[in-house]
Amino acid sequence: MRIVSFGFQTWGRKTLQALIDSDHEVVLAVTHPASESSYKAIWNDSVEELAREHGIPVHLTERADAATIDLVKRAEPDVIVVNSWYTWMPAELYSLPPYGTLNLHDSLLPKFTGFSPVLWALISGVEEFGLTVHRMDEQLDTGDILVQHKLPIPACATGTELVLAGMELIPGAVNEALAALVSGNPRWTPQNKAERTYFHKRSDRDSRIDWSSDAVDLERFVRALSAPYPRAFSHYRGERVEVLAASISEASYGGTTGRVVVQEGGGVVVCGPNALRGNNRGLLITRVRTADGVERDGAEFFVRGGYLTDAPE
Incomplete structure (x- = not known):
């Protein structure tokens, strides 16, 4: 399949690396410019740098504007894969590829939608967290689930330890999701939105x-x-x-x-x-x-x- 990657920070870089390591072709990497803001400067491994190392065309932008949508159209992707993208994506973009757009979110959806889900999960006292691959739709983190991997939260774990453990789930989840699409029979599980919890940006x-x-x-x-x-x-x-x-x-x-x-x-x-x-x-x-x-x-x-x-x- 032809894949366009949208991503930023270490999450986006690890996702792009998983796509590069797959049997598919990454035809475009879209990422944000480097940022010095408090949270964006954390886990700031460069998506742009990795893409250029592998000869993948790169588009730097703060938002999915008309120029971005035009570039994606011309790349003719079969699927878009997103992880750690900070701004809104219009339906014109996420519904463009035949397989739609997959978003990776580091929580067990429908719980902990929104921002900093791993930290909020630990603060909230839940016993497990994980990574969800879901289909992007008009709301934030609410689309049908394709893949979900879980990890326990150990009694003495720190937020940083959990974030790093969650990142290690990315390659397996990406490969499982792409294989499901290629099979022609992906199993989509609708989210129960009545169980959804949303957490705001941390300040x-x-x-x-x-x-x-x-x-x-x-x-x-x-x-x-x-x-x-x-x-x-x-x-x-x-x-x-x-x-x-x-x-x-x-x-x-x-x-x-x-x-x-x-x-x-x-x-x-x-x-x-x-x-x-x-x-x-x-x-x-x-x-x-x-x-x-x-x-x-x-x-x-x-x-x-x-x-x-x-x-x-």
């Missing part, structure tokens, strides 16, 4: 720790926001502090939500919800980074006690 505010949350949720939140992602943060004595490592306290603690209570196990415990009754475990902070970029042990940094707050006080 700086989404990394702020909510001390009214349970310690189990907060510990998972800290793990999800692992490097190179923006880290979980709070404010202590007027200074923004990133929480790099934390666990759940052994004892339950009472007092006031957000209060640095006591040292335990090499860190300090911060009270969470229901602090008045002391019914909950606290978050045990063991490693932090201050605004000057210096990392410190939790017990050393919080030795004066006090409160962690949503904003500088």
Whole structure:
């Protein structure tokens, strides 16, 4: 088959590599220009560079405009394959090839449609995540499913570890999807849109720790926001502090939500919800980074006690 690839960042590059390694011909690679924005600069392996190394024509664009659609028409693809494309694709484009357009999305659709699905899955506390290959339609991540691969979420996994594990699913999923199309009898499974969950783009505010949350949720939140992602943060004595490592306290603690209570196990415990009754475990902070970029042990940094707050006080 003749394939046009739409993709960006490491996800797009791994998908293009899988297409190059297949028995099919990649006739055009469409990608975004390099970006310095906070999330686009993460996992920024170049699709353009890989395509040019293999002599594949490249089209750089921010959006699927008229010029892009014209180039794709002239490439005469049998199918378009998309992974990590940031802007809207019109029906004129995604319905153009005989086999339509396949989109790769790193969640188990219809759950976690939208943005940063792996991080949101870990933050949400689900037990598994994965990769879905589906047919593109008029809505975001809602088309019929062709291939879906699952992975468990280990108890101590970080967001970065899960993202990397999910990327390793790309070659197998691409090959399975293309083989299904070639067979002439692909099995499409409609999504139950009543089960759909949508998650928005993450911003700086989404990394702020909510001390009214349970310690189990907060510990998972800290793990999800692992490097190179923006880290979980709070404010202590007027200074923004990133929480790099934390666990759940052994004892339950009472007092006031957000209060640095006591040292335990090499860190300090911060009270969470229901602090008045002391019914909950606290978050045990063991490693932090201050605004000057210096990392410190939790017990050393919080030795004066006090409160962690949503904003500088």
